[in-house]
Structure formats: structure tokens, C-alpha cells
Amino acid sequence: MPADFNWAIGGEAGDGIDSTGKVFAQALSRAGRHVFTSKDFASRIRGGYTAYKVRTSTEKVRSVVDRLDVLVALTPRTIEENLDELHEGSIIIYDGERTTMADVEIPEGMIGLDVPLKSLAEDAGGAVMRNVVALGAACEATSFDIEHLDSSLKKHFGGKGQAIVDNNKQAARLGQEYVRDNYPDADLQYDLETTDNDYVLLNGDEAIGMGAIAAGCKYYAGYPITPATDVMTYLKGRIEQFGGHVVQAEDELAAINLALGAARAGARSMTATSGPGIDLMAETFGLVATSETPLVVVDVMRSGPSTGMPTKQEQGDLNMMLYGGHGEIPRFVLAPTTVEECFWKTVEAFNLAEKYQTPVYLAADLAMAVTEQTFEPDAFDMDAVEIDRGKVVDEESIADHQTESGGFKPHEITEDGVSPRAIPGTEGGAHMSTGLEHDEQGRRTEDTEMRVEQVDKRNRKIQTAREREDFSPREFGDPDSDNLVVSWGSNEGTLVEALEFLQEEDIDVRILSVPYLFPRPDLTEEFEAADDVVVVECNATGQFADVVEHDTLQRVKRVNKYNGVQFKADELADDIKRTLASGQEVEA
Amino acid sequence: MSSEVRFTDFKSDKQPTWCPGCGDFGTMNGMMKALAETGNDPDNTFVVAGIGCSGKIGTYMHSYAIHGVHGRALPVGAGVKMANPDLEVMVAGGDGDGYSIGAGHFVHAVRRNVDMSYIVMDNRIYGLTKGQASPTSREDFETSTTPEGPQQPPVNPLALALASGATFIAQSFSSDALRHQEIVQQAIEHDGFGFVNVFSPCVTFNDVDTYDYFRDSLVDLADTDYDPTDREAAKEKVLDADKEYMGVLYQDENSVPYEETHGLDSSMAEIDHEGAPEGATDLVREFY
Ligand SMILES: Cc1ncc(C[n+]2csc(CCOP(=O)(O)OP(=O)(O)O)c2C)c(N)n1
Ligand code: SF4
């Protein structure tokens, strides 16, 4: 394990925890350090406890750990909430002048740095900057070069003018100097070294938004919902520069129908939501598939059912995405496994949607959607983006797809199942598309033969995709191991880190991280080659375990977590070890 | 092409299966004529149809079209228009589609003021599902699901539209072919959301709101000195429970459509790059 360092700021929702955490994460990123953040937050705007945690190292970090080295505590509860993660030598920065913090007790063996955050902030120009004073104090406590913080402050506050940036820099310096002057003898042993590496810092929602723009998406309609809102926030103000548009719809029914309209007009179009919105979109999703409209629907999963735990992690919507909607609906379901993959799978989703004129679910989850992580900028190499619009006809080629009387055939029966697509405005292409069963021209029919031909045609697109596309899983660990661990979604990074814990105990495993949930890779051979298969996922019933058991006709062991918190590497290693050793019987 | 377009070009080769005498025949004819008369042709027209007897209109007309899910036609139409403002977008559906299951979208479509027309074929009944009360059915209108009548006041679509900030509100009658066409034409030509509630009688399931009833009771505003640009006058008219009006009840002459306020002036269909668009790398740099 690389020596890593864990920092957090906690307080009440509304205390600016998120933005302060992000400023510090950005400072670390600009100092050439890798960063992996996590958020522990309640959904109320005031009153709830909230924290932003940063794990950082000079090497790549892929998950969260149960350890805190420096904690900025704005409330007594912040300390209580984190007692398990704090340890001997941990540093707690707090403002003893704050009434609630006046008699706070610093646990035995830890170092309390009592810094008058508010007063110093006022000296620098305003009490709002008290968190920044804390960041300055944190720099001093970790021997971290404050110039990186300056650079991050400039990035975050630059839009508000130089005076604001200068005040913030001053606030940070007052915090730094206060610690230096008042705690000269404290045993502050952390030393955050810097490197020359350039990293970018972003979360999964932002990566999805950026992927959409890269893929030529021009239209986004959505209704706010945690944890998908950041996709809309990201696109607003940016997509317009690329000729696109964002609409805040009146509800998710409108959102998907607006997006469908734009897609019918020929635009690359997308909507994003979370479980409750996916439920509402289900009826239209079937229309999208039947009318053979290319559309990308993002589900940033959170804990359900119903309103569930809106700010907590879960991978509980898999069945909904695989099977949701009445009737039988051809579809793609893609699940990015990292923040970087959120970008690439979004690009791929647009291509699949247009090549096969089929809706695509992009299944992201909270754990990667709202946590910032560092990457080499090359991870998002725009030159590697390719756009494939599929079978779009123009005024000339349209003649090959018309009836004798000149009627265009948007649902032409073809060998690969994909029909020609005429974008409105194309001369000679006028046609009906409908959720009713239809003939090749899109005209309603209940003819028994045509019904079967159209159903088969639509399903054939999925078969064609299986033949033409690469739906392989991502592989980690020991390829020859008899222990096979399978996962989907954001668990990948944690699994990769769990490998090291398992190695320490001489347990080797082969990991398959599956980004294609439908159509998905056939894992029969891999399962047969293994003695044990363990499926890891954040839900209670093992939805993915069920489908792969069905695919391979083999029983698997299961590791499930559904308390709302993503897996941690050491914990997951333990779970895998125990599960491998167990004769876990699967309930049929 | 448009100069040669005749209204029959908007007819598909499917024969309507509406009951003989259904008001929807006249409603559709007027829509096709209005589209042709305003210089549109099937290849630049996009019709969005709701679900209901009325919604079958998409099948009987010829143009780019979609027949979607019940109650969601308005957002589809708005999406089409935003993505390609060069298209003529017309949304049509029933009173159930628009004022019951889709009522939420109606309010917001009106507010949004996208430049398109919305034709509601109001027969004050659910036709397709064989005669249940609709949101515009009278309080005492007896149906299989409301044997004593709905016992609640009907929705007033005109007032709802006005309260939601409509820029064009009109009402027409399917059997007054000329006036109906004229009114739809005005809705098409209006810069913004052109809403027309069309009395389109259901001869099979509604024996109250009949041709005779509308013929006898409708007052054509064109025969009066009514000024549709006067919002105060419009308030009075749309709330007048004693009369049924035909014609334009309100038009905001200064209406600015959504596309204009939001700078949407060209089609989003085209993608002129095979990889990421120019400038995309700047997006990555933003995250430094
Ligand atoms: C989600 C959903 N619920 C119910 C239906 C059944 N349904 C079809 S049309 C309709 C009512 C149609 O009434 P209206 O909109 O007034 O159209 P009309 O047939 O009178 O022209 C209903 C309830 C449906 N298609 N979809
Ligand atoms: S049932 Fe009524 S609305 Fe439907 S086609 Fe017949 S007359 Fe028209």
C-alpha cells in the first residue's frame, strides 16, 4: 500500500462543507497528488451532519478507507461521527471560540488545534471564509505547500474577482500562521509531498456530462434528483457552447418525452435521473424502443425503493433497467465501472443508441457519481472519441428505402435488424413512428405476420450487436486463479485495492468487472474454469448474481452490501476471504 | 416545394376508422388545410399525436410524425421544435390526453411558449375507451363510470391556459370548416404556443355535447367587436360560464417564443465532426 493520507471536513449541511472539501482536493490535485473523495451527507439543507473526505497519495487511489489523519470539525458531532476512524496522532482542527465547540474534548492521544476560524476570517475580510482559515491551518499541520491552496482558491473564486481571491488567500495564511505561532511544539508529523504530475479532478456525473458533449449530444432534458443533478448542472452553460441546449422539465415524464422529441428531430439526446425517475420513465422507454429512437437514459442509482436513502449508495435498479417496462423491450444497459469509464461509456452509449436505434440505459451509481477523483488528463483523450451515427439516409439514398409509391420505410425489415433512419426535413422521408405495432412504413398494423417480423427485427439488433461489438469484461488480479470474483459498477476500484489485502494473506483472485449488463458477456467458460465464483454488489438480493447464475447455469457465492455505504477495500477483502472459505449455500 | 403543396399531400393512405360523423374528420381536415395554407409541406412538418380516438390523427395524416404514450404529446413536440426550429410542429390530442393524464404538461407547455400549435379535439368524453367521463364532461353527465355524473366541475382549459401565461388561446368547432381552418391557421402563425380547443363531437358516446348543441350555443367572437389582445377582456371571456365562444380569445402580440429567448435558431441534427467537437479538450482542462 502506498503511504496515503486521509483528511476530512465535517459540519452541518449548509456549512459549505462540500465546496471547502473540493477546494482542498483540488489543491492536492494541483500539487500532483492523487485524490479520491467521498461524501457523507444528509439530504436536508440544514441540520444534518455532512462531511467531505479526501484520501490522497502520490500513487493512484481507488477507494475509501476507515482512517482519518486530519479532521476539520465544525461541530462536536463531527468528532463523534468519526471516532472509529480517528487514531492516535490524528489532528483535529476546530474553533474553540464557537460556543458549541468551547468544551469539546479531544480524544486521548490525538492533537487538537484550537484555531479561532471565525475571528481570523473576519480579520481577512469576512466570516464566510472561516473554512478557508481551517484549510490554511491544515496546510501547516501537514507541511503542505500553501501555494497549491492559493492556486485552488484562485480557480474556485476567480469568477468573483481578484479581491475575493486575495481575501481567501489571506484567510488561509492567517490559519497557517496561527498554527505555526501557537503550536510550535505540537508533534505534527504529516508531510504531504508534491510531484510534478498534472492531474484533473472530476466526479462521475461530470464525466458523463463531458462524455455527452464529446459524443456530440446536443439536447438534455432532466428533472433535478440526487445524485444525478450534477449531470444537468455540468451541461448547463457548457453544452450551449457546442450548439446544444438543456431543459429543466416539469417532471421525469416530460424529461424523457422532451428528450425523445429531440431525438426524433435527429439530435443526439439524453436524460439523466435516479431510481424514482426511472420508474416514471418506464412507459416512454418502451415507446423509444418500439419507435426505434436512439436515446441515452442515465440512471445514477441511489438507495431505494421509494425515496429510500436518497444520498446513499446502492446498486438496486439493475432489474428495473434489465426488465423494466411492460412488454418485451430491446435495450442496452451499460454500467461504467470508474469515473473515467463514465466518460467513455457515455460516448459508447450514444454510438450504440444510434447504430442500433435503440434506447440505452447508462447505469451509474452514487459512489462514483458525486465523488471527485484525480486522473491523468490523457484518460479523457478527446482525439480517441469516435462518432458513428448509424444508418442515416439522405435525399439520394432514401430512394433505396421507399415503397413503389414513394413511402419511406423507417422500420424496413433488414438482415441485421437495423432500418434506415430519415431525419425530419429530409425530402421524401416523411413517416409516422408510433408505439403501436406497425409495418415497415410505421403504419399501425395488427397483421400477425408483420407483428412477428417487427418483433424479430427489433430483437435482431441486439443479436447483431453481440456479433459486432466487444462486450468483454475488464480483468484484474491473477488470470489463473481458481477464485473468481465478479462485480459491476463502481465496486471495481475497491476490488482492485482489496487485491493487495488478499495478497497479504496469500489469497489470489481473478477479478472480472462487467461494464455491459445487457447484452452482457457470456461468462460460462470463466465460471467453469473457477472453483468458486463470488459476485460482489451493493444490493440485498444479488440481482447481478441472479442473472449470471441464469446465464451460466452455475451457482455463485454472494457478497452484498446494502447499508447505504460503498465497500471499503479491507472490509471487502475480508468479505471475499470469508465467502471463499464458506460453503455458502445459495437459496434457490 | 411549398407553393405546390395541396392539403391532400398531408393525407396518408390509411382510411380513417373513426365512426361516421365523428367530429375528428372535420378537425383533421382543417388542420391539413391550415398546414398547407401556411406554406408547409409534409417533409418539414412534424405532427405529434396523443392517445385516443383523436390521437389516430397521426396515422391518417402524412408528415414526419410520432404517436406516443397517453398524455405526453406536448413535451415530445417541444423537444422536436427545440432540436430543430425549422420544423413546423403541431401537437394534437384529446381532452383526456391533454387535460387529465397530461394536465401537468399542458400548464408547463403553455408557460414554455415554444413556437408550435396544440390542437385539442375536445369531445368532452373518453372516446377510445368507450365512453367514460373526461375532465371536460359536465358535472351531471352520466357515464358507465360516473352513473350520477362526475359531480365535480369540468376543467376550464381556456382559463387554465390564461392563468398559466398563454400567449394564444382560441376555440373552434370542427363542423364550421372555414372558421376552424382559419383559427388553426392563426395558431400556426402565432409566434409561440398556439392553443386551440376544438369542439369535435363524439357522436357515439356523447349525446349532450352534440353538433346541434354547439351550433345553437356557440358565439363567434369574429361577429363581435371583441379585442383578443385585451387580456382583461380575455379574463372575463374565459371565465364566462354561461356561453361557449368560438374564435381567438387571447393573443399576446408581443409574444416571444422559447426558441428566441433561448437562442435556438438551427437544427441540432447535424454533427459536423467525426470525433469530439472542436474545443472539447478545453473541457478536460477545466478540471485541472
Ligand atoms: C397510461 C395509459 N392509461 C390509459 C390508457 C387508455 N386510454 C387510451 S385513450 C384514453 C382516453 C382518451 O380520451 P381522450 O383523450 O379524450 O381522447 P378521445 O378518445 O376522446 O379522442 C385512455 C384512458 C392508455 N392508453 N395509457
Ligand atoms: S367513439 Fe366518438 S370520438 Fe371515437 S371515433 Fe367514434 S365518434 Fe369519434
Ligand SMILES: [Mg+2]
Ligand atoms: Mg375525448
